[in-house]
Every structure is written in C-alpha cells, then in structure tokens.
Amino acid sequence: MSTTPADVVVTGLGATTPLGGDVAALWQGMLDGRSGVRRIDDLVAAYPFADDLPAKIAAPMAVSPADALTRVQARRMDRAEQAAFVAAREAWQHAGTPEVDPERLAVAMGTGIGGVGTLLDQDDLIEERGPGRVSPLTVPMLMPNGPAAWVSIEYGARAGVYTPVSACASGAEALALGARMIRDGEADVVIAGGAEAAINPLTIAGFAQARTLSRRNDDPAAASRPFDTGRDGFVLGEGAGAMILERADFAAARGATVLGRLAGFGITSDAYHITGPDPTGAGQIRAIRRALANAGLEPGDIVHVNCHATSTVVGDVGEAAAIAAALGPGTVLTAPKSNIGHLVGAAGAVEGVVALLSATHGVVPRTLNLAERDPAVDLDVVAGATRTTRPGPVLSNSFGFGGQNVSVIFTPA
Numbered sequence: 001m002s003t004t005p006a007d008v009v010v011t012g013l014g015a016t017t018p019l020g021g022d023v024a025a026l027w028q029g030m031l032d033g034r035s036g037v038r039r040i041d042d043l044v045a046a047y048p049f050a051d052d053l054p055a056k057i058a059a060p061m062a063v064s065p066a067d068a069l070t071r072v073q074a075r076r077m078d079r080a081e082q083a084a085f086v087a088a089r090e091a092w093q094h095a096g097t098p099e100v101d102p103e104r105l106a107v108a109m110g111t112g113i114g115g116v117g118t119l120l121d122q123d124d125l126i127e128e129r130g131p132g133r134v135s136p137l138t139v140p141m142l143m144p145n146g147p148a149a150w151v152s153i154e155y156g157a158r159a160g161v162y163t164p165v166s167a168c169a170s171g172a173e174a175l176a177l178g179a180r181m182i183r184d185g186e187a188d189v190v191i192a193g194g195a196e197a198a199i200n201p202l203t204i205a206g207f208a209q210a211r212t213l214s215r216r217n218d219d220p221a222a223a224s225r226p227f228d229t230g231r232d233g234f235v236l237g238e239g240a241g242a243m244i245l246e247r248a249d250f251a252a253a254r255g256a257t258v259l260g261r262l263a264g265f266g267i268t269s270d271a272y273h274i275t276g277p278d279p280t281g282a283g284q285i286r287a288i289r290r291a292l293a294n295a296g297l298e299p300g301d302i303v304h305v306n307c308h309a310t311s312t313v314v315g316d317v318g319e320a321a322a323i324a325a326a327l328g329p330g331t332v333l334t335a336p337k338s339n340i341g342h343l344v345g346a347a348g349a350v351e352g353v354v355a356l357l358s359a360t361h362g363v364v365p366r367t368l369n370l371a372e373r374d375p376a377v378d379l380d381v382v383a384g385a386t387r388t389t390r391p392g393p394v395l396s397n398s399f400g401f402g403g404q405n406v407s408v409i410f411t412p413a
Helices: 023-032 071-076 078-094 116-127 138-142 146-155 167-183 202-210 248-253 282-295 313-327 344-361
Strands: 008-016 105-110 189-196 239-247 260-269 304-306 333-334 394-400 404-413
Touching: 008 023, 008 167, 008 282, 008 344, 023 146, 023 313, 071 078, 071 189, 078 105, 078 146, 078 189, 078 239, 105 146, 105 167, 105 239, 105 344, 116 138, 116 202, 138 146, 146 189, 146 394, 167 239, 167 260, 167 344, 167 404, 189 344, 239 248, 239 344, 260 282, 260 344, 282 313, 282 394, 282 404, 304 344, 313 394, 344 394
Parallel strands: 105 189, 304 333, 304 394
Antiparallel strands: 008 239, 008 260, 189 239, 260 404, 394 404
C-alpha cells in the first residue's frame, strides 16, 4: 500500500505486560495461548482484610518495571510511571532512537486511574506517622499526567505532552491523538501509548462491588473468558504499551524500518450512563464506522477485530452486536483480555501492539477459555488455536466507563 506524507507509520513498539517485560514476550505469549492471570495473595497479604476480598486473582506485570530502572528512577516514580517509562524506552530503541527536533516531538500517554498506589501508600503513611513523613514526590507520583511527563522529560519532547484519561479507552485514545497530531502537522514523531498499575485492595473491592470482576479464584487462568457463557466479569491487569508514530516521509527520510500503519481511528461518546454502555450500541457502531472512513476502508477490508471484550456479561454481547452491525455477520473476532486481563488505561495501547503485529504477520491469536460461546454472539470468534490469515487491516476496539468509545485500525507496511 502506498503512503503519503500525512500517513502515520509505526516504527517502534514497546510493552511490559502480564506475559512478560517486552514486546517479544507479549507476542509469543499470545501465540502460545498463555495466561498471565494468577492468585495475588502475596500482593495483598499485608492487609488485615485480605481474606475478605471477593476477588483474589489479577494479572500483574510478569517483570517488575523497577528492575529495568536505576534505583533513583524507581524511587521517584509510581509503578504506572515506571511501566510507561520502560515501554516507551523499548519503543524508542526499537525505532532506532530517532533524531528529531524536540519541538516536533510529542508524547501522548493515557491512563485510566494514575498513581493510585502512591496515593494509598502515602495515605497510610500520614495516618501512621503524620504529615511530616509524607514524601515530597507524592503529587508528581500520583498525578495522572506523570507517565506522559516522565517520558517527555527523558526524550525532550516539546511539541506537547498529552494525557487522555478516559477510563478503559485511554490508551487507544492516546494512539488516536498521536496520529491526529501528525496528520495535523503538529509533530513529526509522537511517543504514544498507555500505562496502568492499579492492582490493590481498594480498586479490587471497588470493581467487585460494582459486580464487574470475576470471582473465579480457584482457577485463575480460566477466569477471563470473553464471549463464553460462563463468564462472570473481568480480571484486573496492569502494564504499559507504547508506539513510536511518525509522519511517513519523515520516517522514510531517516531510513527507518516501518512496522505498519495506524491507518484510521474513530472516537465517539454515548452520553448515556457513567458505567454502562448504550444498550443500542450506537456509539460503538459510530466509532467503528468513523475509523473505517478515516482509514478509507470498507467493512469487508477488515481481516479481524481485536475486541474490547472484557468478559463481562453485558459488555461482550453488546460489542458483538455493534461489530455485526458495523462490519457484518461474518466478522472474525479475538479477545486478548483472555490472556492478559483488563489493563484499564493501558489496555488499548497494549492491545494496539498486538493488533499491529497481527495485521503484519497475518495471525489471529486465539481467545482463551471459550468453552461454550454465548449464542447471542453470532460471529466467528477464534478459539482453540491461533489462526493464520492474510496480512491486512485489523480493527482494535476500546470502550471505557463514561461512555468513551475508540476504534483504531492498523494495516501492514
């Protein structure tokens, strides 16, 4: 496929996830059908109410991001900031460390919750030892724009530093924002992605009280089961994903290896409910159709959809219906959250990495734990084994609390 200067190409990928500390581990884990979900008794053992937590499973990062940082860096960053920093560094190096005017380099790094770990730790500290013991780094560690800010400082990005905070759509929205900046001529290169690290008793209890978390504590690897009749909620995960987005002619001029294209995106809102999606699916349908129009593609061009599919009872069926309406009844689906859980603000970025690799290699990773497909999901859900297809456009969905809908399309180089 030919490109124009306004085309947005991807030249670098980075990730740290429940399947491993880099992109290679993430991709191989997806191809192998591994699960990153486990019991988290060790993470909550210090809390006197740990036994009372209804959900005792999660999908933590397989490698602590602090291990890849200096001691000083790790002490100054919340875990979400550490994850963003590590993923961005891998992506930057993968892209060949681009030489770019700092005023033409931007960052768009989303998060859904931000530094909640720091907030809770410092709240414990003030209650136990008083305000004089609170860290002076508390605010920069808990602020949602911290991940984006640290990445911008590391690479000297002066064209803008943006932090979409749109719940579970944050990472995908950051990718879309980065592409829009390049198309609008505001930047030549954008470091875009999402980060989240919110596995703690408060968020677990909050999601559980909202009846959105799986309580399949006796079988962690089988807990995240998108589209399956036995699904009972999502599994909370953590991690970060990053992409280096570039203007096509800029990448060509510096001799960069192009991994693929961020060909189009669509962003809509439901204006319906603070947590539940519009039951008509209208907002999701519009997001998919806008992404197609933005990419100059037709529904039949999409090889498969990387679904948001969190494994909730209502959400999976609603998304499937929206996909069928927008793309047709024969659409092929896969659901990465069956492997890595729900990374909230990082989900769209990490799954965007998977979608780009799928588009390039012509591979659809299997959906785990699909023992009995919900009859309301009348689409081709890939399960049982990874499927080989043709390289081609892959659409990735991300939907968030508040009615945020983002669809992004990736195509091969």
